[in-house]
Amino acid sequence: MIRQGYVTGPVLGVLWAFVVATTVAVVLSFSTGAAFRPGLFGCVVLGAGMGAAALFVRSGWILSAGGAALALGLSYTGLSPVHVGADLGFGAHLAMALAFGGALGMSMAMILRGAPLGEMTRHEWEEAVIRFLTGFGFIFFTAAVFIPFYVMVMTSMKTQGALIANPLDYSIDLSRGSDLFRSYRELFQDFNFGRYMWTSFYISVITVLVTLLFSVPGAYAVARLRFRGQASLSRSILLIYMVPMIVLALPIYIVFSQTGLRNTIVGIVMIYPVTTIPVALYMLQGYFRGLPAEVEEAGLMDGLNRLQVIWKITLPLSLPAMVSVSLYVFMIAWNEFLLAFMLLDDPQIFTLTRGIASLNSSEVPRQHLMAGAVIATVPVMVLFLGLEKFMTRGLTAGSVKG
Structure with missing residues (x-):
């Protein structure tokens, strides 16, 4: 394995130049609607030059x-x-070149920080490679998450004429003002999306409450109590997920049709917890096992019974886990599509995902479909960001020290 700095620097520089050039080309293509692409020779020359220079200039x-x-x-x-596929003017070319070269030089200084010109130790070589892979991974996964959302939002703000003229132009015309949100207004005025959101909201809340009602005592019993078959029950909690939902969909449809539960809110509220209770049980039992048993034993010694221990000690200590499970269950119920699509036919009781599916028609403009997808995505994103601190708390929250 070659660990010479004068080889590693230019090689990483060329690879990083292609990464940066591709990123810049993608960003400019989406933001301007023009065709941009990385330049092979320019990336090789600039990347090798910056990689070599970073070994001398710190x-x-x-x-x-x-x-x-x-x-x-x-x-x-x-x-x-x-390379630019359209003439954007001298100023745009100048700004692009300065920004690209500046970003490449600064990032190469970070990637090759401390790397020598001659032979590199294994630690120095691996550190440089890891910095490169870290930067590449950050850019790649950010693009994988951000680009679909960006396309969705930009498409929702287009007019039908703009989409027909150039479907790949994702730039935005700010001169339209409030008319940019026309699709959103029409969804609430003409397609009953306010009703769909409310239906999804209270179904999701009921699903969370029912799931916690069954999963909290079940998970506590598996984690704390001793009974025959405890180990087998603990290992079999997630067996339901071994069977794809598409396999269960037809039997569920038949049974619900025969019992009159299809096309009813009651049927949806009954079937959603079936898909969420197993994962809630699995998550909560792991948290309950991580709580110190000494706290509960102290409560029993103070005269509390088992139910009082759970209510006054275990549940308060488990608040971060319960919030995490509630958020996860809410997201599952909010985003669930297959069962809602199969079991609901009445537009008056459509969930949000079922309502979005009804927009997938040649009679409905594509920007309305994208606007519906944004409406379904944003509330969950806001909820997740607002409760993120509960998701990241350690399992030792509230534990005894001594």
Whole structure:
């Protein structure tokens, strides 16, 4: 394995130049509607130059300035690391070259920080590679999450004429003002999306309450009590997830049709907890096992019975876990589509996902479908961000120290 700095630096520089060029090309393509693509020769020259320079110059600002100057020079010679499929003007080309070269120089200074020109130790080589892979992973997974959401939001703000003229143009025309949100207004005015959101909300809340009602005592019994078959029950909690829901869908449809539960809110409220209780049991039993048994034993010695111990001691200590499970169950119920699509036919009781599916028609503009998807996504995102602190608390919250 070659661990020479004068080899590793240019190689990582070329690879990182392609990553940055691809990122810039994708961002500019989506934001302007023009066609951008990475330039092979420009990335090789600029990346190798910055990778080699980073071994001599340790200042990120100096490397950034040098990268900007080199990128600008390459763009003048027609070897720009990012090629433009449309004429955006001299100012846009200048800004792109300066931003690209500056970002590349600064990032290469971080990736090759402390790397020598000659032979590198294993630690120095691995550290440089890990920094490169970390940056690549951050960009890749950010793009994988952000691009679909960006396309969804931008499409929802388009007009039908703009979508027909250029379906791949995801830029936004701010001159339209409040008319950008026309699709959202029409969804609530003409497609009853307010009713769909309310239906999904209270079904999700009921699902959370029913799930906790059964999963809390069940998980506590598996984690704390001793009885015959405890180990087998603990291992078999998630067996239901071994059977795909699409396999169970037809029997559920037949049974609900025969019993008159299909196309009713009661039927949905009955079937949703079946899909959420197993995972809630699994999550809560692990948390209950992590709580110190000494706290509950102290409560029993103070005269509390088992139910009082659970209510006054275990549940308060388990608040982070219960909030995490509630959030997870709420998200499952809010986003559930297959059962709602099969069991609901009356538009008056559609859930939000079922209502969005009704927009998937040639008679409904595509921007309305994307607006519905945004409406379904944003509340869950806000809820998750608001309760994120409960998701990240350790399992030792409230434990005894001594």
